[in-house]
Structures are given as structure tokens and as C-alpha cells.
Amino acid sequence: MTAPFLKLTDVCKSFGSTQVLKDISLEVKPGEVLCLLGDNGAGKSTLIKVLSGFHEPTSGTMEVEGEPVKFKSPRDASDRGIATVHQFGGTFPLMSIGRSFFVGAEPKKGWGPFKRFDNKFAGEIAVREMRSLGITRITDGNRLVGGLSGGERQALAIGRAVHFGAKLLILDEPTAALGVKEATHVLRIIMQARQQGLAVILVTHNVTHAMKVGDHFAVLIHGALAADFRKGERTREEITDLMAGGEAMAELEAEIAAYETAHEGHAPEAGDLERMLNEK
Ligand SMILES: Nc1ncnc2c1ncn2[C@@H]1O[C@H](COP(=O)(O)OP(=O)(O)OP(=O)(O)O)[C@@H](O)[C@H]1O
Numbered sequence: 001m002t003a004p005f006l007k008l009t010d011v012c013k014s015f016g017s018t019q020v021l022k023d024i025s026l027e028v029k030p031g032e033v034l035c036l037l038g039d040n041g042a043g044k045s046t047l048i049k050v051l052s053g054f055h056e057p058t059s060g061t062m063e064v065e066g067e068p069v070k071f072k073s074p075r076d077a078s079d080r081g082i083a084t085v086h087q088f089g090g091t092f093p094l095m096s097i098g099r100s101f102f103v104g105a106e107p108k109k110g111w112g113p114f115k116r117f118d119n120k121f122a123g124e125i126a127v128r129e130m131r132s133l134g135i136t137r138i139t140d141g142n143r144l145v146g147g148l149s150g151g152e153r154q155a156l157a158i159g160r161a162v163h164f165g166a167k168l169l170i171l172d173e174p175t176a177a178l179g180v181k182e183a184t185h186v187l188r189i190i191m192q193a194r195q196q197g198l199a200v201i202l203v204t205h206n207v208t209h210a211m212k213v214g215d216h217f218a219v220l221i222h223g224a225l226a227a228d229f230r231k232g233e234r235t236r237e238e239i240t241d242l243m244a245g246g247e248a249m250a251e252l253e254a255e256i257a258a259y260e261t262a263h264e265g266h267a268p269e270a271g272d273l274e275r276m277l278n279e280k
């Protein structure tokens with residue numbers, strides 16, 4: 001058994017009186033892709049913000065490599081090897097590829113070429129890292145990030161995380177805005193990161209993408225962990241149903257069936273049905 005890189009126990013997050021995350025317990029292991037699924041508003045981004053130091057949990061504990069952690073800022077999370085790539089790659093359209101590669105990663109004590117920012121060197125490293133992820137069309141690190149395609153931007157952001165030693169890569173909807181070919185390329189890069197032993201959390205609404213790369217799946221419904229299962233344990237239909245909050249529907253169907261059994265096969269009246277729905 002591989003020890004988890006990250007372990008959450010009963011993590012809750014409330015904003016004022018609104019509870020957005022309820023008792024989330026999860027483990028993320030090196031060399032595995034965890035797909036975080038759930039409908040709009042289920043709490044996926046909030047969970048990711050807790051993991052990446054943007055929000056502090058209201059209660060519950062987090063451990064990184066077996067040590068309890070409390071992140072006060074995104075910097076604390078990145079110091080522990082947690083890199084989050086936001087939907088648009090967290091990049092800056094008017095910056096050169098090389099410069100954006102090193103943004104926020106300037107060494108704390110100046111060393112070598114970075115005492116003064118060496119644009120040429122930075123561009124070369126960025127181009128090399130993208131090339132190692134299969135992006136071969138970019139050869140000039142001085143090009144502006146704004147001119148890259150969506151897939152190339154994802155590759156830049158992922159390459160950057162890998163280059164700076166991330167151990168957990170968190171990707172929030174990395175394929176949402178991409179065409180089929182580019183999305184496939186990004187999925188391939190995710191598999192490559194996984195093969196290098198990184199832990200990956202992939203947030204996606206796309207069941208096909210999730211099933212292609214996922215080792216482990218967690219489904220959030222209304223801020224609670226509705227399902228936590230491994231590859232092969234659920235069918236595509238079951239996953240799709242869960243993502244649409246299907247568990248509540250399944251419960252309702254079971255209740256209706258029970259009602260019918262108890263009432264000689266008669267379906268519930270509108271009033272009773274409404275009451276059942278309201279209890280959901
Ligand atoms: N800072 C905040 N203050 C109050 N409520 C918030 C805050 N951030 C998120 N929420 C609420 O928490 C719930 C979960 O939001 P979240 O963004 O985590 O959902 P999500 O699963 O990422 O959805 P989507 O798939 O649409 O991106 C929503 O109802 C949202 O309005």
C-alpha cells in the first residue's frame with residue numbers, strides 16, 4: 001500500500017451560515033489520478049481552494065505526507081508541493097512564455113541567472129519543458145502567452161508545476177474549453193505526470209475524460225462526499241447518474257416503490273409525492 005500524499009479527515013467549510021463542504025474525508029496517493037466529480041455548485045472548486053491554501057477549513061484536518069498542515073496562504077500549499085492549475089492556466093496573456101513560466105516562482109534567495117531575470121534562459125527552459133510534454137510547435141520563449149492555444153497554455157502551466165517540483169497537481173476543468181484533439185493531448189500530459197509519480201486531482205464534468213485517466217473517483221453532491229470508488233467499480237451510467245445528483249433520485253425511486261408496496265400497488269398521490277420530493 002502506497003502512503004497517501006494528502007489525507008483529509010472530516011473537512012468542513014462554511015461561509016457564514018452556509019455550509020459548502022460537509023465532512024470530507026479523502027486520500028490522494030502518488031502516481032494516481034483522483035477525479036473529482038459533481039454537479040454545478042457541488043463544492044468542487046471550494047474543496048480545491050481549501051487544498052491549495054485559498055480557504056482555511058472551518059473544521060477537520062489535513063495531512064501532507066503524514067504531517068498535519070494548516071495552510072494560511074497559497075504559498076504554504078505550494079511550499080508543500082501542491083500546484084493548482086486554474087481553468088485558464090493561471091497565465092498572463094501579455095507576458096512572454098519564459099516570463100510567465102517563472103512568475104511567482106522566483107527563488108527566495110537569488111541564484112545564478114535569476115538575480116536579474118534572464119529572459120533568454122527562462123524562455124529556453126519553458127520551451128524545453130513544453131517540448132518534453134509533446135508540445136513541439138513552440139520554439140520561441142519570447143512569444144506571448146496570449147498567442148498560445150488552450151491546450152498549449154495548459155501544457156505550459158503543467159510543465160511549470162512539474163519543473164518546480166510539484167508533488168500534487170490540481171487541475172480545475174483543464175479540458176472544458178478545448179477541442180477533442182487538444183483535450184486528448186492534455187489527458188496524455190496528465191497520464192505522463194501520473195507516470196512520473198505525481199498525485200493528480202482532476203476536476204471535470206466530462207465523464208469520458210474522467211474514465212480515461214482516473215484511478216480513483218470522488219463525487220460531491222451538495223458539499224458531501226456521495227461516492228468514493230476506484231476504477232472499474234462503477235459503470236459509466238452509474239457515474240453519470242451520480243454526477244447529476246442521481247443518488248437523490250435513486251432514493252426517491254426506492255421510496256416510491258416502498259409506497260406502492262405498502263399501498264397495494266397504488267402510486268403516491270400528488271400531495272404525497274410532493275412531500276417526498278421536499279424531503280430530498
Ligand atoms: N466565498 C463564498 N461565499 C459564499 N458561498 C460560496 C463561496 N464560494 C462558493 N460558495 C458557494 O458554495 C457552493 C459550491 O461552490 P463551488 O464553486 O465550490 O462549486 P463547484 O462544484 O465548483 O461548481 P461548478 O461545477 O459550477 O464549478 C455554491 O453554492 C457557491 O455559491
Ligand SMILES: [Mg+2]
Pocket residue numbers: 044045046
Ligand atoms: Mg467550480
